[in-house]
Amino acid sequence: MTLPDGALRAFAGPVSGSDIAAAIGPGLAKAAIALSVDGRLRDLATSIDHDAAVAVITREMPEGLEILRHDAAHVMAEAVKELYPETQVTFGPATETGFYYDFARTQPFTPEDLERIEARMHEIVRRDEPITREVWDREAAIAYFSDIGERYKAEYIAEIPQDEEISLYRQGDFVDLCIGPHLPSTGRLGQAFKLMNVAGAYWRGDPKNAQLQRVYGTAWAAQKDLDEYLYRLEEAERRDHRRLGRELDLFHMGEEAVGSVFWHPKGWTLFRIIESYMRRRLDAAGYQEVKAPQLLDRSLWEASGHWENFRDNMFIAESRDARVLAVKPMNCPGHVLIFRNRLRSYRELPLRLAEFGNCHRNEPSGALHGLMRVRAFTQDDAHIFCTEDQVKSESIAICRLVLSVYRDFGFDDVEIKFADRPPQRVGGDAVWDRAERDLKAAVEAAGLPFTYNPGEGAFYGPKLEFHLRDALGRQWQCGTLQLDFNMPERLGASYVGEDGGRHVPVMLHRAILGSVERFIGILIEHYAGRLPLWLAPVQIVVASITSGAAEYAAEAARACRAAGLRTGLDIGNEKIAYKVREHSLAKTPIILVVGRREQADRSVALRRLGSNDQEALALGDAVARLSQEAAAPSAT
RNA sequence: GCCGGGUUAGCACAGUGGCAGUGCAGCGGUUUUGUAAACCGAAGGUCGGGGGUUCGAAUCCCUCACCCGGCACCA
Numbered sequence: 001m002t003l004p005d006g007a008l009r010a011f012a013g014p015v016s017g018s019d020i021a022a023a024i025g026p027g028l029a030k031a032a033i034a035l036s037v038d039g040r041l042r043d044l045a046t047s048i049d050h051d052a053a054v055a056v057i058t059r060e061m062p063e064g065l066e067i068l069r070h071d072a073a074h075v076m077a078e079a080v081k082e083l084y085p086e087t088q089v090t091f092g093p094a095t096e097t098g099f100y101y102d103f104a105r106t107q108p109f110t111p112e113d114l115e116r117i118e119a120r121m122h123e124i125v126r127r128d129e130p131i132t133r134e135v136w137d138r139e140a141a142i143a144y145f146s147d148i149g150e151r152y153k154a155e156y157i158a159e160i161p162q163d164e165e166i167s168l169y170r171q172g173d174f175v176d177l178c179i180g181p182h183l184p185s186t187g188r189l190g191q192a193f194k195l196m197n198v199a200g201a202y203w204r205g206d207p208k209n210a211q212l213q214r215v216y217g218t219a220w221a222a223q224k225d226l227d228e229y230l231y232r233l234e235e236a237e238r239r240d241h242r243r244l245g246r247e248l249d250l251f252h253m254g255e256e257a258v259g260s261v262f263w264h265p266k267g268w269t270l271f272r273i274i275e276s277y278m279r280r281r282l283d284a285a286g287y288q289e290v291k292a293p294q295l296l297d298r299s300l301w302e303a304s305g306h307w308e309n310f311r312d313n314m315f316i317a318e319s320r321d322a323r324v325l326a327v328k329p330m331n332c333p334g335h336v337l338i339f340r341n342r343l344r345s346y347r348e349l350p351l352r353l354a355e356f357g358n359c360h361r362n363e364p365s366g367a368l369h370g371l372m373r374v375r376a377f378t379q380d381d382a383h384i385f386c387t388e389d390q391v392k393s394e395s396i397a398i399c400r401l402v403l404s405v406y407r408d409f410g411f412d413d414v415e416i417k418f419a420d421r422p423p424q425r426v427g428g429d430a431v432w433d434r435a436e437r438d439l440k441a442a443v444e445a446a447g448l449p450f451t452y453n454p455g456e457g458a459f460y461g462p463k464l465e466f467h468l469r470d471a472l473g474r475q476w477q478c479g480t481l482q483l484d485f486n487m488p489e490r491l492g493a494s495y496v497g498e499d500g501g502r503h504v505p506v507m508l509h510r511a512i513l514g515s516v517e518r519f520i521g522i523l524i525e526h527y528a529g530r531l532p533l534w535l536a537p538v539q540i541v542v543a544s545i546t547s548g549a550a551e552y553a554a555e556a557a558r559a560c561r562a563a564g565l566r567t568g569l570d571i572g573n574e575k576i577a578y579k580v581r582e583h584s585l586a587k588t589p590i591i592l593v594v595g596r597r598e599q600a601d602r603s604v605a606l607r608r609l610g611s612n613d614q615e616a617l618a619l620g621d622a623v624a625r626l627s628q629e630a631a632a633p634s635a636t
Numbered sequence: 637g638c639c640g641g642g643u644u645a646g647c648a649c650a651g652u653g654g655c656a657g658u659g660c661a662g663c664g665g666u667u668u669u670g671u672a673a674a675c676c677g678a679a680g681g682u683c684g685g686g687g688g689u690u691c692g693a694a695u696c697c698c699u700c701a702c703c704c705g706g707c708a709c710c711a
């Protein structure tokens with residue numbers, strides 16, 4: 001046997017994983033839960049009768065944790081079958097943080113049921129039932145599961161390819177079809193798991209099938225990992241942008257406009273700061289801003305392909321003269337119309353048209369989620385009309401701009417995915433081949449690593465997706481770059497080339513923030529509401545200690561405002577401790593406290609959010625320093 | 637859209653068939669305060685909408701809307 005460190009170990013005859021672990025050391029024998037044989041995961045009890053590269057898997061290893069979680073799903077299924085024998089089991093895999101199992105049962109599981117199931121799971125772990133693998137004859141397995149009323153299992157076994165083994169795992173009285181591997185016994189699972197919630201899920205993910213009840217759980221190698229995970233969940237809840245949006249008085253959403261945002265003064269201030277930052281970056285990058293109509297005639301959407309491919313998501317309206325119009329779900333057709341409004345020369349290319357486009361998409365009600373998924377949003381959209389030769393340099397410039405913008409907002413960890421042709425699309429395969437080739441060449445030329453996201457391209461072209469990672473480690477798709485050989489032609493865009501002939505331009509669709517609304521949601525959660533100074537809607541509050549200092553406080557606030565700082569004034573008759581608390585909870589980055597002392601020597605006591613210290617400095621110095629600090633990044 | 641759970645004052649929540657409550661915020665007053673909650677007072681409700689059962693409904697039933705968690709969707 002070859003061990004991971006390259007060491008060789010010889011055994012007289014066939015050995016099991018337990019034998020190998022025991023041969024290496026008693027500590028490992030105890031920690032072992034499974035085995036990797038020539039790169040494939042096996043049960044510890046598997047007998048190996050040939051030379052192989054083996055590695056002992058422990059519960060702390062990623063592979064081990066996955067096995068443990070998969071076992072938690074089986075233990076849950078066993079508990080459910082014991083408590084509710086009429087329930088049918090279906091699938092129960094491990095997830096990123098735990099596991100789930102889909103059950104078929106007429107009666108819904110209640111939170112109380114979940115408590116009972118969890119208690120029974122702990123009991124099954126204490127029973128420490130051996131988990132054993134059995135290979136069954138296909139027909140016998142189908143007959144067995146049919147007999148005990150497990151129709152989903154029987155259906156599934158019948159579809160397993162003929163050349164594959166039908167392996168079953170037995171623990172106590174519970175037998176489940178499973179590829180494995182599994183722990184040697186239920187006791188090895190440990191008690192660091194918890195059932196989280198129950199939700200509906202379609203059998204095999206298809207809405208046409210029956211809806212099952214999916215019970216989610218989380219499981220970890222050790223109790224402290226579970227505690228940490230539960231703490232992370234609480235932290236995510238504290239950072240929830242819907243909650244912070246209300247607490248910080250940024251926006252609200254209501255029944256009167258489901259899926260749309262009512263921006264309050266502070267939230268809209270943030271929106272405008274972001275917008276003007278982007279305008280500055282776009283101006284510097286050679287874009288020209290435009291504004292296209294909200295409502296556009298049906299014939300345009302038919303020509304663009306939206307009517308055929310995107311109709312379900314579009315809001316339709318009618319004019320008095322009975323023309324059918326659609327509220328724009330995308331900005332591209334409008335920009336093409338601006339492009340082709342007059343004859344264009346190759347000398348104008350690349351022509352970069354940008355718009356903060358207000359788009360409406362009729363999302364299914366169940367998809368809506370705060371600012372993250374709305375029906376009305378603002379895209380920081382742009383379309384670049386260029387020649388095929390210019391695709392590469394334009395794409396590189398876009399990638400650089402995207403990454404630079406993300407850095408300015410505090411996101412350094414960005415992943416790029418390449419999404420190729422989707423099943424439903426316009427344009428022939430030859431065109432798609434060319435588009436995919438060019439886009440890939442461009443991202444490669446930009447020197448950026450990427451992974452694949454097959455079948456996820458736009459209906460008119462392949463795309464690059466920019467996914468950024470926030471402070472909690474969650475990924476969000478924001479930016480996108482799409483290469484489109486189809487729409488310019490469909491909408492009749494052309495330019496006069498060097499040769500005097502007409503040519504169809506290539507179009508690059510790109511967004512950086514994606515939806516400004518959603519990006520704000522991500523920012524709020526990333527910073528837990530404590531926005532950096534340049535983004536904070538209220539940057540400073542000047543708070544007086546006594547009414548005697550109110551005059552001077554007002555003067556200090558005026559000085560800040562004159563320097564362009566967004567400044568509030570609090571001369572109420574509360575104690576200073578109360579004011580500090582109020583403005584700290586409101587996540588104001590800077591509090592300038594002024595009392596008699598400060599008034600006397602024209603100074604301020606500067607207190608930063610998150611710090612308990614104050615710094616005394618002259619009013620003029622404070623204003624100078626803060627206005628420098630508050631400057632937006634990349635303001636060259 | 638589907639499954640499940642919710643909706644009580646601006647916010648957080650209690651109230652399971654018999655007089656709608658608590659805390660915070662807001663409002664009025666007192667207090668003039670030195671870095672994360674001073675004190676007193678008065679007010680605030682179509683218990684999500686509609687329908688039903690009942691002598692009586694926030695409470696039980698039906699229905700619609702919206703919200704939450706997933707699923708599906710995210711072009």
